[in-house]
Amino acid sequence: MDDQNKNLILATALSFLVIMTWFVLFPPPEQTVDPNAPATSETAESTEAVTTPTASTTGGTASTVAADNGETEVADAPRLSIDTPSLEGSLSLQGGRIDQLSLKNYRQTLKPGSDIVELLQPVGSDAPYYALFGWAPGAGLTPDQVPNANTIWTVETGDTLTPDTPVTLIWDNGAGLSFRRQISVDTDFMFGITQTVENNGENSSSLAPYGILVRHGEPADLKNFFILHEGGIRMVDGELAETDYDDFEPANARTTENVTETGWTGFTDHYWMTTLIPDANSGARFSTYQNSRSGIYQADAALGTQTVAPGQSVSAHTRLFAGAKEWETIRTYQNEEGVEGFLDSIDWGWFFFLTKPIFWLLHNLNALIGNMGWSIIALTLIIKAALLPLAFKSYVSMAKMKELQPEMEKIKERAGDDRQALQKEMMALYKKEKVNPASGCLPILLQIPIFFSLYKVIFVTLELRHAPWIGWIKDLSAPDPSTIYNLWGIFPWAGPEPGSILALIFIGILPLILGISMWLQQKLNPAPTDPTQQMIFAWMPWVFMFMLGSFASGLVVYWIANNMITFSQQYLIMRSQGYKPDVFGNILSSFKRKPKSDDK
Incomplete structure (x- = not known):
C-alpha cells in the first residue's frame, strides 16, 4: 500500500468517523408535533x-x-x-x-x-x-x-x-x-x-x-x-x-x-x-x-x-x-x-468564531444574489478560494508522489520484508524530492470544522427556514423531499416520514448527486491494487450518500459544490505538475470484470 493511498484512506476514514459520530450524537430532529393537536x-x-x-x-x-x-x-x-x-x-x-x-x-x-x-x-x-x-x-x-x-x-x-x-x-x-x-x-x-x-x-x-x-x-x-x-x-x-x-x-x-x-x-x-x-x-x-x-x-x-x-x-x-x-x-x-x-x-454554539462569520457572509451573499441555495454555492467557492494555497501545495505533493511511484516500487523490492530499511529509504526519498506524504490529508481535515459550522448555521438560523432553491427544493433547512420510494414524484403515494428508517434508505435526488460527485472525485486516481483498499473506496461514496440523505438540503448542496470544486482544482493542479489523471480510464476500469481466482 503506497503512502498516498494510506493518507487518502486515513483522511477519508477520519472524516467518515467524525461525521458518523456527529450523526449518532446529533440525529435529525423528530417530526414536529402538530400545534393544533389537543393539549395534554x-x-x-x-x-x-x-x-x-x-x-x-x-x-x-x-x-x-x-x-x-x-x-x-x-x-x-x-x-x-x-x-x-x-x-x-x-x-x-x-x-x-x-x-x-x-x-x-x-x-x-x-x-x-x-x-x-x-x-x-x-x-x-x-x-x-x-x-x-x-x-x-x-x-x-x-x-x-x-x-x-x-x-x-x-x-x-x-x-x-x-x-x-x-x-x-x-x-x-x-x-x-x-x-x-x-x-x-x-x-x-x-x-x-x-x-x-x-x-x-x-x-x-x-x-x-x-x-x-x-x-x-x-x-x-x-x-x-x-x-x-x-x-x-x-x-x-x-x-x-x-x-x-x-x-x-x-x-x-x-x-x-x-x-x-x-x-x-x-x-x-x-x-x-x-x-x-x-x-x-x-x-x-x-x-x-x-x-x-x-x-x-x-x-x-x-x-x-x-x-x-x-x-x-x-x-x-x-x-x-x-x-x-x-x-x-x-x-x-x-x-x-x-x-x-x-x-x-x-x-451559535462552541464554534461561534466560525459560525458567526460564515452566517454573516452567507447573509450578505443572499442579499446580493437573492437565493439562499445559490448563496451557499457562492459561499463554497469563497471558502475554496481561501483554502486554495493550501490545496495547491497538497495537490502538487500528490502529483509528485505519483511521479515517484516507480522509484517507490523499486525501494519496496530492494527492502523486501525489512520494514525499517523500507521506512528509512522512503523518508530519504521524500526529503530529497521535498515531498510531504501527509499533506494530502490537511485539506480534507480542514473541511470538517467548516462542515459542522455550516451545519449549525443551516439548522439554527431563521433565514434558512423555508428558504427555496430550485424546483422541488422549497426548504433548504429540511431534507430533500424527493425519494426513490415514489420515483421522485412519478407515483402518487407519499414518501417515508422524515426521521424514519425508510427515510434513510429511500433518499432523494440531492443525496444521489452527492454520492456520484464523491465517486467521480475518487476516479482522479487509479483504484488501489490492494483488495481491502478497493472495497473501502468502492463503498465510501455510497455510505456517505445514505448518511447525509436525511441532512438539511442546504448542507448537501454545500457538500456537492465542495466536491465538484475540489475535483476541478485537483485535476487542473495535478495536470500543471505533469501528471495527467485518466478519469475516463479509471471509470472504465472500475466496471471491468475481475478475473476469477484459480482454485487449483
Whole structure:
C-alpha cells in the first residue's frame, strides 16, 4: 500500500468517523408535533397561579415568593387589539397581560393556506404563554393594593396598539395610589412598557416594578436536539447563561442573578423568542424557575424597590421582545438600541468564531444574489478560494508522489520484508524530492470544522427556514423531499416520514448527486491494487450518500459544490505538475470484470 493511498484512506476514514459520530450524537430532529393537536391535561387545565414578586423592605430589588392569586382567565375580560406590520393579536385588560400574539410573516408549514405562527396564547388555550407586568408590594402595602395578574384595568387612551398609537391603561387601588401602564410597539417585535404609580394619599409607599414571562409546560414543537438550545436564556452584564427545560429549578431553589448594569432574560425556541429587557442600571434581579406541580415555567425581571412620597410619582420602563430571531432585526436592537449581546440569543454554539462569520457572509451573499441555495454555492467557492494555497501545495505533493511511484516500487523490492530499511529509504526519498506524504490529508481535515459550522448555521438560523432553491427544493433547512420510494414524484403515494428508517434508505435526488460527485472525485486516481483498499473506496461514496440523505438540503448542496470544486482544482493542479489523471480510464476500469481466482 503506497503512502498516498494510506493518507487518502486515513483522511477519508477520519472524516467518515467524525461525521458518523456527529450523526449518532446529533440525529435529525423528530417530526414536529402538530400545534393544533389537543393539549395534554396538564397544560390545558392548569389554572394554578403564577409566582409573583414582592418588594424588598430594605430598598433593594424585589424578591420572589409563591403567591396564590387564583390566576385564571376571565372569559369576558375586555381586550385591545395589537396590529403591526409584523404582529397581530391582542392584550387582555385582565392583568394588562400581553397574551395573544401571532407572527404575520411566518407560516407553520409550506402547505398552501397554512396558519401563521402563533407565539403567545392566553390561559385556557392549548399552550398558555404570556407576559405579565406589575408592582410588588413593599412597606405599607398589602398584595390587594397593587395590580396583580387578575386586576381588571381600564383603558385611558387608545383602542388599538400600533406602532403609531400606544395605549395607556389605568387602575386606582382606592387607597391613594393610581397606577398607569403605557404600552408601545415598533414595526418589528419590540414592545415598550412604562409603568407609573402616583401617590395621592397621605403616606409614603414602597413598591417594586416587575415583568414576568410565563409558559405553561414545554413548547409543543420542542426539538430536544443536542445541537440546539431551547429553554431559558439570559444575559447578565455581558455573560450569557442558558437553561434547558430539564434543568429549571423549582421555585424554592430558583436561579437568581443580580444585574449590575445591563441584561435581558426570557425563553428561546428554535426560531422564536420572548425576552424582558429592563433599562440599564435599574437594579434588576433575574429569576428563572418552574412550578413543579403545574409544570409552569417562569422568567422574571424584578426591578429595584422605589419609595413614592405623597404627591409624587415614580416610573419604570421595561422592553419586551416577542417575535422571530431575525439576525438583522436582532443586530439592530443590539447595535442601535443598546440591547447588549442580543445577537447571542441565536445559538451559535462552541464554534461561534466560525459560525458567526460564515452566517454573516452567507447573509450578505443572499442579499446580493437573492437565493439562499445559490448563496451557499457562492459561499463554497469563497471558502475554496481561501483554502486554495493550501490545496495547491497538497495537490502538487500528490502529483509528485505519483511521479515517484516507480522509484517507490523499486525501494519496496530492494527492502523486501525489512520494514525499517523500507521506512528509512522512503523518508530519504521524500526529503530529497521535498515531498510531504501527509499533506494530502490537511485539506480534507480542514473541511470538517467548516462542515459542522455550516451545519449549525443551516439548522439554527431563521433565514434558512423555508428558504427555496430550485424546483422541488422549497426548504433548504429540511431534507430533500424527493425519494426513490415514489420515483421522485412519478407515483402518487407519499414518501417515508422524515426521521424514519425508510427515510434513510429511500433518499432523494440531492443525496444521489452527492454520492456520484464523491465517486467521480475518487476516479482522479487509479483504484488501489490492494483488495481491502478497493472495497473501502468502492463503498465510501455510497455510505456517505445514505448518511447525509436525511441532512438539511442546504448542507448537501454545500457538500456537492465542495466536491465538484475540489475535483476541478485537483485535476487542473495535478495536470500543471505533469501528471495527467485518466478519469475516463479509471471509470472504465472500475466496471471491468475481475478475473476469477484459480482454485487449483
